[in-house]
Amino acid sequence: MSFMDQAVAARRAAQELATLDRATKDRALHAMADALAAAEAELIAANEADVARAREAGTEESIVDRLKLTPARVAAMVQGLRDLAALPDPVGDVVRGWRLPNGVSVRQVRVPLGVLGIIYEARPNVTADAAGIALKSGNAALLRGSSSALESNRVTVRALRKGLEAAGVTPDAVHLVEGGREVTTEMMTARGYIDVLIPRGGAGLINAVVNGSTVPVIETGTGNCHVFVDAGADQSKALDILLNAKTQRPSVCNAAETLLVHRDIADEFLPRAFEALRGAGVTVHGGDDVRRFSDEVVPATPDEFDGEYLSLDLAAKVVDSIDEAIDHIRAHTTGHSETIVTESRDSIARFTAEIDAAAVLVNASSRFVDGGEFGFGAEIGISTQKLHSRGPMGLPEMTSTKYIIEGSGQTRA
Amino acid sequence: MSFMDQAVAARRAAQELATLDRATKDRALHAMADALAAAEAELIAANEADVARAREAGTEESIVDRLKLTPARVAAMVQGLRDLAALPDPVGDVVRGWRLPNGVSVRQVRVPLGVLGIIYEARPNVTADAAGIALKSGNAALLRGSSSALESNRVTVRALRKGLEAAGVTPDAVHLVEGGREVTTEMMTARGYIDVLIPRGGAGLINAVVNGSTVPVIETGTGNCHVFVDAGADQSKALDILLNAKTQRPSVCNAAETLLVHRDIADEFLPRAFEALRGAGVTVHGGDDVRRFSDEVVPATPDEFDGEYLSLDLAAKVVDSIDEAIDHIRAHTTGHSETIVTESRDSIARFTAEIDAAAVLVNASSRFVDGGEFGFGAEIGISTQKLHSRGPMGLPEMTSTKYIIEGSGQTRA
Structure with missing residues (x-):
C-alpha cells in the first residue's frame, strides 16, 4: 500500500474509531495484546534479523540495545496494551458546559484528534505503545518507525491489525509506513490526512520534522x-x-x-x-x-x-x-x-x-x-512546546474538543 | 527597528509580562485606552490617508469599508481595551493539581504563551484588540497588519505603547511589524522568538501562513x-x-x-x-x-x-x-x-x-x-484546527501551562 493509500484508509478508520465505545476499544486492546503475545516467536526471530543487520552496518551497541527485543520486552509490550485497557477513556468527557442567556446549552466535549503520525527511532516497543495509545484515545495511527527496526515493526503491526480484526474493529486503525526518506516528506506535508505529527527521538529527527512539516507538530523531548x-x-x-x-x-x-x-x-x-x-x-x-x-x-x-x-x-x-x-x-x-x-x-x-x-x-x-510517575498510566512523549500540550502527554493530550450546542430554535438578534 | 530587533525586544518583554500581576495589567489596559482616545483625531486623519490610498489603488468598497475608522469605531476600540481590564486574568490559574505517592506535590498552572505573532488584513481595529488580548494574557505581540492600513496601525501602536509606558509597563510588549513580504517570511520562520502565529483573514492568507511557517500556527476562520x-x-x-x-x-x-x-x-x-x-x-x-x-x-x-x-x-x-x-x-x-x-x-x-x-x-x-456570544468577552479568532484550541478563542486559549513540582528532597527509586 502506498503512503497515500494508507493515509486515506487511516482517515476513514478515524471516523469509525471516533464513535467507538470504551468497551469495544478495551476489547480490541486485549485482542491486540493476545495477538502480539501469540506472535512472540515470530517477532523475536524478526528482531534477530534487524539486530544482525544493524551489527553488520556497524551500529553502536547502545543503539543495538534499544533495538533489541527479548521475551521480557515483548511481554512488557503486551502488558502495556492491557494496561491501556484499564485506563479511563478520555473521549466524550465534558470539559465544561454552560447555558447562554437565551437558554441555548453549550458543552465542550473531548473528541479524538483523528489521525496521529508518529515518527520514531530504533525502539520497536514504541510501535505497540503508540498504536495502543492512539486506539484508546480514538485515533488512527500512521507509524513511521526506523528502517533498522523494519522486520520487528512489520511483525508487530501485522499482529496488532490481526487483533483489531478479531475484535471487530477496522485494522486500518494502525499502519506501518514504509519506504525511503521521500515518504517521511509525504507524511510531513499530508495536511488534511494527518492531524498531528509527533516525532520521538533525538534532536536531529525532531528538528527535521519541526522544520519540514506543514502538518501541526508536537515537539517532544530534548532536555538540557x-x-x-x-x-x-x-x-x-x-x-x-x-x-x-x-x-x-x-x-x-x-x-x-x-x-x-x-x-x-x-x-x-x-x-x-x-x-x-x-x-x-x-x-x-x-x-x-x-x-x-x-x-x-x-x-x-x-x-x-x-x-x-x-x-x-x-x-x-x-x-x-x-x-x-x-x-x-x-x-x-x-x-x-x-x-x-x-x-x-x-x-x-x-x-x-x-x-x-x-x-x-x-x-x-x-x-x-x-x-x-505523574500517574497518567501511558505516555506518548514529553512535549517541550507550549501549544496544545506541555510536559508528559497521556491519553487526554491525544484529544481535541468540539462544542455541542443545543437549542430549541434560537437565533441571534 | 528591524523585525529581528523587534522580535528580540518582544522576547525580553514577554519575560517581564509573564510575571505582571493582574492589577498592573488592568491599569496598563486603561492607560492604553486613554492614550488611544487621546489620539483619536490623529488616528482618523491617518486612516483617511489609508482610505484615500486604497481608493486610488481601486480597492473594492467592501474592503475600504473594513479599513475605514469612524469616531464610533475608534470609541469601540477604546472600550474594547477597557472591557479586557474587567475580564479575569487566566495567568496563574491552577488547572489541576495532585500529590504523588511519595508526597511530592504537582500543580499544572496557566502561563502566557510568550510572544504572539498576529498576521491580519485590512481592519485596523484588530491592532488594538490583539494588543489588548495579548497584554491581558501576559503575552507580547508582534502585529503584522496589512500595508493598506499602515498609517492607521502606526498611530494606534504608537498610542498603545505610550499607554504602556504611562502605566510603567515595557512598551516592547507591542510592536507593529513593517516591511515587505520578506518580513512575513521572517515572522513565519522565527522559531524561538515567536511562540505562536495566528493568521486572521481570508483563506489565501491563512493557507500561506500554514504552509510557510515553521513557527506553530493556530489556523482560524474559514467556515463553509x-x-x-x-x-x-x-x-x-x-x-x-x-x-x-x-x-x-x-x-x-x-x-x-x-x-x-x-x-x-x-x-x-x-x-x-x-x-x-x-x-x-x-x-x-x-x-x-x-x-x-x-x-x-x-x-x-x-x-x-x-x-x-x-x-x-x-x-x-x-x-x-x-x-x-x-x-x-x-x-x-x-x-x-x-x-x-x-x-x-x-x-x-x-x-x-x-x-x-x-x-x-x-x-x-x-x-x-x-x-x-459564548461569554468569553474577547476573541482573538475562531480556531478551526484541532491542536491547542478549537472554536472561539478567548484569553485562556492564549496561554500554555507549566507544571510546578515541589518536594522535600525526594528522588526516584
Missing part, C-alpha cells in the same frame, strides 16, 4: 535540564537530587545535564558533590570556576552548556546569584525540566515564576517529570 | 457552514435558523453557506425556504434537485459546495438520508460550525457524534459560535 543549588539549599537534599537526576537513568530527556551552584555555598558544596559524582562514575565538565575544586573536571567548551550529554557527564558552573542562574537557564534551556534546590521562600517564588519550562521543580528530582 | 434540515425538522424553526445563519451577517465565518434538505420534506420545505430567502435578498445556487422548486435558483458548479460565499448567496442540495447529509458535510466541511435542525433524538445523536467540527449545533443558529 539544569539543577540550581541555591545559597539557601539543604546540601544533603541537593546531593541526593543531583545524583538521582544525573545517574538514575542518564540516557533520558529528564536527566540532569547542567549543575549551577551559588557562589556562597560553592566552596562547601562542590567538593562534596564532585566526590559523590566521581563515585557514581560521572565526569564533570566545566570552566576554571569549577576546575579549581577538582583536577578531574574536564575543560568544557561553551556549547557544552547547550546540549544534552545523555551519558554520565555533567556540565557545571558557579553563579554569583539567583539572577545569574535564571539568566543562564533562560539562555540555555530547552524548556523541559528545571530544578532549584533551596529552602528560601524568596528563591522558590522567583524561580517558579521566572523559569519558563514544561516543569519547574523545587527540591525534587527531575526524573519525576514522566507520564508514569 | 452547513445547515441540514432533517426529515424530522420543525420547519418553522428550520426557516428561522436558516435565515438567521445566512443573513444576520453574511460576511463572517460562522454564517451558513450550504443548505442540505432531507428528501422527505423537500417538497414542503424548499418552496417555503426559497420564498423566505428571496424575500431576504438571498440568491440560491444548486443543481436540478433544487432548481425544480424555483426558476430563480442559479445553476451551481460543483466547487460551489466547497467554498465560502461570504455574501447573500447560498448553495442548496437535497439529500436522501442523514447518511448522505453526513457524507456530504464530511466531504466539504472546513470544520467550523455545522447545524442540524431536527426533532429526532436519533438524528441528533448521530449528527453530534459523527460530524467533526469545532461546533456542532442542534436547533440553533451557527451565528452563536462566537467568543462574545
Whole structure:
C-alpha cells in the first residue's frame, strides 16, 4: 500500500474509531495484546534479523540495545496494551458546559484528534505503545518507525491489525509506513490526512520534522535540564537530587545535564558533590570556576552548556546569584525540566515564576517529570512546546474538543 | 527597528509580562485606552490617508469599508481595551493539581504563551484588540497588519505603547511589524522568538501562513457552514435558523453557506425556504434537485459546495438520508460550525457524534459560535484546527501551562 493509500484508509478508520465505545476499544486492546503475545516467536526471530543487520552496518551497541527485543520486552509490550485497557477513556468527557442567556446549552466535549503520525527511532516497543495509545484515545495511527527496526515493526503491526480484526474493529486503525526518506516528506506535508505529527527521538529527527512539516507538530523531548543549588539549599537534599537526576537513568530527556551552584555555598558544596559524582562514575565538565575544586573536571567548551550529554557527564558552573542562574537557564534551556534546590521562600517564588519550562521543580528530582510517575498510566512523549500540550502527554493530550450546542430554535438578534 | 530587533525586544518583554500581576495589567489596559482616545483625531486623519490610498489603488468598497475608522469605531476600540481590564486574568490559574505517592506535590498552572505573532488584513481595529488580548494574557505581540492600513496601525501602536509606558509597563510588549513580504517570511520562520502565529483573514492568507511557517500556527476562520434540515425538522424553526445563519451577517465565518434538505420534506420545505430567502435578498445556487422548486435558483458548479460565499448567496442540495447529509458535510466541511435542525433524538445523536467540527449545533443558529456570544468577552479568532484550541478563542486559549513540582528532597527509586 502506498503512503497515500494508507493515509486515506487511516482517515476513514478515524471516523469509525471516533464513535467507538470504551468497551469495544478495551476489547480490541486485549485482542491486540493476545495477538502480539501469540506472535512472540515470530517477532523475536524478526528482531534477530534487524539486530544482525544493524551489527553488520556497524551500529553502536547502545543503539543495538534499544533495538533489541527479548521475551521480557515483548511481554512488557503486551502488558502495556492491557494496561491501556484499564485506563479511563478520555473521549466524550465534558470539559465544561454552560447555558447562554437565551437558554441555548453549550458543552465542550473531548473528541479524538483523528489521525496521529508518529515518527520514531530504533525502539520497536514504541510501535505497540503508540498504536495502543492512539486506539484508546480514538485515533488512527500512521507509524513511521526506523528502517533498522523494519522486520520487528512489520511483525508487530501485522499482529496488532490481526487483533483489531478479531475484535471487530477496522485494522486500518494502525499502519506501518514504509519506504525511503521521500515518504517521511509525504507524511510531513499530508495536511488534511494527518492531524498531528509527533516525532520521538533525538534532536536531529525532531528538528527535521519541526522544520519540514506543514502538518501541526508536537515537539517532544530534548532536555538540557539544569539543577540550581541555591545559597539557601539543604546540601544533603541537593546531593541526593543531583545524583538521582544525573545517574538514575542518564540516557533520558529528564536527566540532569547542567549543575549551577551559588557562589556562597560553592566552596562547601562542590567538593562534596564532585566526590559523590566521581563515585557514581560521572565526569564533570566545566570552566576554571569549577576546575579549581577538582583536577578531574574536564575543560568544557561553551556549547557544552547547550546540549544534552545523555551519558554520565555533567556540565557545571558557579553563579554569583539567583539572577545569574535564571539568566543562564533562560539562555540555555530547552524548556523541559528545571530544578532549584533551596529552602528560601524568596528563591522558590522567583524561580517558579521566572523559569519558563514544561516543569519547574523545587527540591525534587527531575526524573519525576514522566507520564508514569505523574500517574497518567501511558505516555506518548514529553512535549517541550507550549501549544496544545506541555510536559508528559497521556491519553487526554491525544484529544481535541468540539462544542455541542443545543437549542430549541434560537437565533441571534 | 528591524523585525529581528523587534522580535528580540518582544522576547525580553514577554519575560517581564509573564510575571505582571493582574492589577498592573488592568491599569496598563486603561492607560492604553486613554492614550488611544487621546489620539483619536490623529488616528482618523491617518486612516483617511489609508482610505484615500486604497481608493486610488481601486480597492473594492467592501474592503475600504473594513479599513475605514469612524469616531464610533475608534470609541469601540477604546472600550474594547477597557472591557479586557474587567475580564479575569487566566495567568496563574491552577488547572489541576495532585500529590504523588511519595508526597511530592504537582500543580499544572496557566502561563502566557510568550510572544504572539498576529498576521491580519485590512481592519485596523484588530491592532488594538490583539494588543489588548495579548497584554491581558501576559503575552507580547508582534502585529503584522496589512500595508493598506499602515498609517492607521502606526498611530494606534504608537498610542498603545505610550499607554504602556504611562502605566510603567515595557512598551516592547507591542510592536507593529513593517516591511515587505520578506518580513512575513521572517515572522513565519522565527522559531524561538515567536511562540505562536495566528493568521486572521481570508483563506489565501491563512493557507500561506500554514504552509510557510515553521513557527506553530493556530489556523482560524474559514467556515463553509452547513445547515441540514432533517426529515424530522420543525420547519418553522428550520426557516428561522436558516435565515438567521445566512443573513444576520453574511460576511463572517460562522454564517451558513450550504443548505442540505432531507428528501422527505423537500417538497414542503424548499418552496417555503426559497420564498423566505428571496424575500431576504438571498440568491440560491444548486443543481436540478433544487432548481425544480424555483426558476430563480442559479445553476451551481460543483466547487460551489466547497467554498465560502461570504455574501447573500447560498448553495442548496437535497439529500436522501442523514447518511448522505453526513457524507456530504464530511466531504466539504472546513470544520467550523455545522447545524442540524431536527426533532429526532436519533438524528441528533448521530449528527453530534459523527460530524467533526469545532461546533456542532442542534436547533440553533451557527451565528452563536462566537467568543462574545459564548461569554468569553474577547476573541482573538475562531480556531478551526484541532491542536491547542478549537472554536472561539478567548484569553485562556492564549496561554500554555507549566507544571510546578515541589518536594522535600525526594528522588526516584
